[in-house]
Amino acid sequence: MNPSTLDELLLAHAAGRLPLPVDLLVASHLTLRPESRPAHAVFEQLGGALLEEIDPEPLDPKAFERLRDRLDRETGPEEAPAPPVEPSAGAPALPAPLLAYVPEGIGGLRWRRYGRIAEAVLDLGSPGFTTRLVRAEPGAALFRHTHEGLEATLVLEGAYRDGTGRYGPGDIELADGAVDHRPTAEPDAPCLCLTVTSAPLRLTGRFLRFLNPFVRL
Amino acid sequence: MGLVHPRVRGLNGEVKPPERPNADTLLADMRAVAERGDWVAFNRLFTFYGERVKAYLRHSGVDDAAAEDLTQDVFSVVWRRAGQFDPRQGALATWIFTIARNRRIDVLRRERRPAPDPTDPVLAPEAPIQGDAAVEAEEMKERIKSAVADLPPEQADLLRAFYFDDKTHVGIADEFGLPLGTVKSRLRLALAKLRVILGRER
16 A cells, blocks of 8 residues: 555544544554554654644633542542453454454354355444455455445455555555456465445446446445 | 633733643653552643643534533543553653543544554564653654644644544535645645654654
């Protein structure tokens, strides 16, 4: 992915502006790719710098008293930390931000097969976005498609190639409607990806185009 | 949002902004809160950062009462997680910013944010933190602050709108009376300048 585009995603994540599915994708990327963390840290520092320079808004004169009363009442740590989720044996380990939405691991999802790929839709309750895990067998083509909105793909395991390059674990590919790509898993291993689309895919394969109005991917 | 900076009268009658605590004092206060639950120190932190957190939250479109309540939530997290603040990871202002940002996201989304989890077994290891990283984190924030001050005002304004306002790019374009493409290209320019000024921190 073009480094300046990645920076924009990291900036938007640091500023807290991303819709949940894309937020999840970027958080997972940060888990998998330590080299993105320094830039992300700079963008969070930018948030701190801007916060210090904001025009302050006076607080209620009793605000601190109120806060103190509240903290006196609430003793102990704020909340029990969520129990760690154990990935099921043999399944690929998902980054924790993602695992929080797939508590039973990828085996617990409802997978649908389309030839040599399988897809499972994640319900994040974000209208306007579809979030899925896609698993392609070695060498298998992921769907050939174009899309009207944004499509963001994060590779979790394995790698794929398309006309724009090679994408391995932790890589993000962003595509908009202008890209008609044909991602293909590398021949030596299956490829597992998280994809977020902001509009239904439009199928462009010779036969599939016919189905387009009827299929909701 | 046209918020008025509170002003106090100086000795010879001129109006000047209140004295700003310096970064060392605020950091020492934070340590006092973490180590011994010092209420006086916490009050000072709350007085300085609370008004800024409230202003930040007001920008997301909530009313005054809601912003007061959310500021209380943010500082109750600051109090209870004081021991987790690591000055090597980022400036104090940055830590408070991330807590306020996450609270704001929770409210806007009514769901929890998928934050990167430092205990994640999948997490690739971080490079070890070097000795003076705590000083460096505060210094870096100051460098970023002067970098923002050196940006052309129209770029700095867009950056602030990007961080503070709950508006899409289209909404920001409307507010500034600019075409969408101009908003995007100015943000990109600001980002490129920051990278240069910061000596490509990546």
